[in-house]
Amino acid sequence: DAGVIQSPRHEVTEMGQEVTLRCKPISGHDYLFWYRQTMMRGLELLIYFNNNVPIDDSGMPEDRFSAKMPNASFSTLKIQPSEPRDSAVYFCASSFHRAEAFFGQGTRLTVV
């Protein structure tokens, strides 16, 4: 298995634009997590899914953020409209039964 795959690896966008981050979890994993990492706030859990159903989205900063998981092999995190304070590294991770979480390489987002 290729592991958790995220795209793009880097994204630079202008304030106000829509940004979509993509994640392909490891096949067979039933949990998918989205995290945001910044120097100031560390690793924040934004939302997680179990069997494609969102379980806890209390970490989503505001209504500009949305996440979907239309099937077991794909998830998106969308920011619309983006703001400079959204600049961060966004990680997707997946696990089987909430055991070891495997992280993707991350997407480094810069909003200018």
Add this chain to the structure above:
Amino acid sequence: GQQVMQIPQYQHVQEGEDFTTYCNSSTTLSNIQWYKQRPGGHPVFLIQLVKSGEVKKQKRLTFQFGEAKKNSSLHITATQTTDVGTYFCAGDTGRRALTFGSGTRLQVQP
């Protein structure tokens, strides 16, 4: 909400010295996991502790889970330069999954 605190934030040691990082949760955990993140990399799983008072070892690394399942520690014996990175604990309460601590950044001087 659940909070997971880690101390220290940063530790600089000479190669060969020991290192310990501590993790405390505001709520009782069903399990705790430890991860290592190298500079520029992504978190990589090290271990999961489930039982109260559990102690696990991986070569020079020793992990402990407190009796009350609210705290944990990671101890590295005789650090090496390959140990450089940030060590995170991540608590799972059952209701809310994998809340990460603030991390401890370890620097090892050769």
